[in-house]
Amino acid sequence: xxxxxxxxxxxxxxxxxxxxxxxxxxxxxxxxxxxxxxxxxxxxxxxxxxxxxxxxxxxxxxxxxxxxxxxxxxxxxxxxxxxxxxxxxxxxxxxxxxxxxxxxxxxxxxxxxxx
Amino acid sequence: xxxxxxxxxxxxxxxxxxxxxxxxxxxxxxxxxxxxxxxxxxxxxxxxxxxxxxxxxxxxxxxxxxxxxxxxxxxxxxxxxxxxxxxxxxxxxxxxxxxxxxxxxxxxxxxxx
Numbered sequence: 556x557x558x559x560x561x562x563x564x565x566x567x568x569x570x571x572x573x574x575x576x577x578x579x580x581x582x583x584x585x586x587x588x589x590x591x592x593x594x595x596x597x598x599x600x601x602x603x604x605x606x607x608x609x610x611x612x613x614x615x616x617x618x619x620x621x622x623x624x625x626x627x628x629x630x631x632x633x634x635x636x637x638x639x640x641x642x643x644x645x646x647x648x649x650x651x652x653x654x655x656x657x658x659x660x661x662x663x664x665x666x667x668x669x670x
Numbered sequence: 671x672x673x674x675x676x677x678x679x680x681x682x683x684x685x686x687x688x689x690x691x692x693x694x695x696x697x698x699x700x701x702x703x704x705x706x707x708x709x710x711x712x713x714x715x716x717x718x719x720x721x722x723x724x725x726x727x728x729x730x731x732x733x734x735x736x737x738x739x740x741x742x743x744x745x746x747x748x749x750x751x752x753x754x755x756x757x758x759x760x761x762x763x764x765x766x767x768x769x770x771x772x773x774x775x776x777x778x779x780x781x782x783x
């Protein structure tokens with residue numbers, strides 16, 4: 556149980572375009588989902604926290620107009636990188652918590668490359 | 671400001687021996703600590719956790735020690751196996767683990783035969 560999936564696993568896009576990444580909880584309802592970014596050989600940095608049906612809470616320094624997060628259902632959250640630039644190239648990981656627990660279950664990650 | 675630090679970026683251990691991974695934190699509000707294992711291009715998988723009311727927690731080959739006064743925790747893996755080779759992240763949280771996770775920078779463990 557407690558499986559989180561992400562789609563796509565790898566995406567290449569051109570500079571200036573937008574990319575959407577999906578995060579799904581497959582066998583539980585995720586009241587809260589988190590989005591992280593990991594640059595090579597660095598730590599996982601929390602970007603934002605989203606609760607189903609409400610606006611996401613962004614960490615300091617993360618542009619909310621650039622990284623659009625939608626958590627429309629209890630099993631799906633999306634991260635849209637708008638007007639992507641090469642410096643947005645990174646590994647994006649989501650995690651989710653169930654209603655009864657605060658343990659975070661992580662997805663497999665999405666590697667974004669912006670050319 | 672890196673609130674959670676893993677000062678050893680890499681560690682190499684022979685199979686069968688003990689692996690000791692260290693983690694230091696600066697925020698005294700942290701009261702829940704976790705260790706994750708991560709393979710390249712995959713998400714982290716949970717290994718073991720410890721609450722600040724304890725100083726030790728064991729789960730099979732994995733033991734986590736917490737020294738609150740030193741703001742230091744360590745993960746012991748005994749015996750180490752080649753399949754343990756991965757990057758290990760410690761993470762810390764406040765409010766009993768309900769607050770956001772702050773991750774360390776990771777230690778790459780290599781277990782050789």
